[in-house]
Amino acid sequence: MTSIVLYCRPGFEKECGAEIQEKASWNEMYGYLELKKNQGLVFFHLHDAAHGEALIKTLPLKRLIFTRQWFVTLTDKIALPNYNRVEAIVEALGSEWQYDDLRMEMPDTNDGKELSKFCRKLAVPLRQGLRKAKILSGKKDSFNADQDGSVLHALFLSGQEVILGFSLAQNSSPHVMGIPRLKFPSQSPSRSTLKLDEAFLYFIPRDEWETRLTSGMNAVDLGSAPGGWTYQLVRRGMMVTAIDNGPMAESLMETGQVKHKMMDGFKYVPMKQNVYWLVCDMIEKPQRVAKLMSEWLLNGYCKEAIFNLKLPMKGRYSQVTNDLQTIKNAFNEHNVKYELYAKHLYYDREEITVHARLI
Numbered sequence: 001m002t003s004i005v006l007y008c009r010p011g012f013e014k015e016c017g018a019e020i021q022e023k024a025s026w027n028e029m030y031g032y033l034e035l036k037k038n039q040g041l042v043f044f045h046l047h048d049a050a051h052g053e054a055l056i057k058t059l060p061l062k063r064l065i066f067t068r069q070w071f072v073t074l075t076d077k078i079a080l081p082n083y084n085r086v087e088a089i090v091e092a093l094g095s096e097w098q099y100d101d102l103r104m105e106m107p108d109t110n111d112g113k114e115l116s117k118f119c120r121k122l123a124v125p126l127r128q129g130l131r132k133a134k135i136l137s138g139k140k141d142s143f144n145a146d147q148d149g150s151v152l153h154a155l156f157l158s159g160q161e162v163i164l165g166f167s168l169a170q171n172s173s174p175h176v177m178g179i180p181r182l183k184f185p186s187q188s189p190s191r192s193t194l195k196l197d198e199a200f201l202y203f204i205p206r207d208e209w210e211t212r213l214t215s216g217m218n219a220v221d222l223g224s225a226p227g228g229w230t231y232q233l234v235r236r237g238m239m240v241t242a243i244d245n246g247p248m249a250e251s252l253m254e255t256g257q258v259k260h261k262m263m264d265g266f267k268y269v270p271m272k273q274n275v276y277w278l279v280c281d282m283i284e285k286p287q288r289v290a291k292l293m294s295e296w297l298l299n300g301y302c303k304e305a306i307f308n309l310k311l312p313m314k315g316r317y318s319q320v321t322n323d324l325q326t327i328k329n330a331f332n333e334h335n336v337k338y339e340l341y342a343k344h345l346y347y348d349r350e351e352i353t354v355h356a357r358l359i
Ligand SMILES: C[S@@+](CC[C@H](N)C(=O)[O-])C[C@H]1O[C@@H](n2cnc3c(N)ncnc32)[C@H](O)[C@@H]1O
Pocket: 189, 190, 191, 192, 193, 222, 223, 224, 225, 226, 227, 228, 229, 230, 243, 244, 245, 246, 263, 264, 265, 266, 281, 282, 283, 284
């Protein structure tokens, strides 16, 4: 049987599963789910073995909100001996295919964290063994995730069990388990700063930063206090209008790049049409935020927007679908072309992050 293994935030397996099942069915590919509760793992077992590769070729990973990373299985669970683990993995893979990179992965749980030490130790001999057997091409150093090629995944469930599979470099996350490890900047006034840092990294291709994420741009931050998101804009050289009744960190005000307006983010309208970025982290009803964001873009008040939509306790997948539909409906009514992507990012908790722009 072929399965797709999907990684998500622990506790969101139901949403991740519902989404892959729905989106696969749009492509007439069907299967059943096996959820690993609170382990951040979902198995989608496909009825037709050919559909594993077909699905990761046709469905862009960017279209999945709750999936951080995925791969198609090459093997079932393999029992690993205490010695000669490398040989056991090499033997299970055979010599038919060659891969350009290797990802050592594990469940995103406390036990999984323990396993990561084991994986780090095994990684070097495993890479060597795979290269020697010509299963791994020697390209790793020159290989970059934007190019064609496939990536070998080894998902360790314990030191004795592994599942092997592959993903396509162009349609998978460049990060192990889809998790970018970002460093918290000590000058930032809040930890939420990592959410916007990750969002820029995820939504805006690096080779477009010079035109879309650059110094001298004007930005508006709705629900800005104490300033973690504003910090990300300021550090990229932008001029920021920060809207919040709460206080902003003095250190940010001292940069001279921030104007703080104490007012309701739903009432603020920019004076000039020179705002490039709108970012919004107001803890508010998601439908209200969705409507506000589409109005800003349709009125030309900003060129691009990144914002959070809060997730409800129950029915999270259907609520998110409705929120996004509100935005799509507004754009469609105005006959505009747009780009709209949403992701449950690593640094998000009970919210998802959305990027939208008209094109
Ligand atoms: C999660 S915090 C924002 C954190 C901020 N992004 C940071 O990184 O430091 C949410 C903020 O939204 C603000 N807020 C909520 N509703 C608002 C509204 N209607 N207008 C303006 N600000 C609002 C709150 O005062 C609060 O400071």
